[in-house]
Amino acid sequence: MATRKYFPRWLPPTPEQGAALKRIRGRQRAVLAWWIALIPISWIVIVATRSDALFVPLTIFWIAFGVEFTSRMVEIRCPRCGENFCRKTGSPYIYALFNRQCENCGLSLTPDETNRT
Numbered sequence: 001m002a003t004r005k006y007f008p009r010w011l012p013p014t015p016e017q018g019a020a021l022k023r024i025r026g027r028q029r030a031v032l033a034w035w036i037a038l039i040p041i042s043w044i045v046i047v048a049t050r051s052d053a054l055f056v057p058l059t060i061f062w063i064a065f066g067v068e069f070t071s072r073m074v075e076i077r078c079p080r081c082g083e084n085f086c087r088k089t090g091s092p093y094i095y096a097l098f099n100r101q102c103e104n105c106g107l108s109l110t111p112d113e114t115n116r117t
């Protein structure tokens, strides 16, 4: 087990950490949008091709990429403590999409929340 660093949970992120947090938030939104897009896109494909022949391959393709994107997101390191930012112990994989806070050091994606006392 690596040495675990402790930071006060209220400590606001530095400008560099803030920029990294913005990237994490953007990634979360992009991956979430990818999952949500599966529904309208499969609809469009069925309507456009007037058959559901492409539905299964498209869904498999979409899910394969979605899992890849999601797993890459889980690997993102917290800009402050270096632990996996999005991973939450004991939670389903998909939870990484909604995690707003580093479980290890408490660094939050929403600066307003950290500044509130």
Ligand SMILES: [Zn+2]
Pocket: 078, 079, 080, 081, 082, 083, 085, 102, 103, 104, 105, 106, 107
């Ligand atoms: Zn952290």
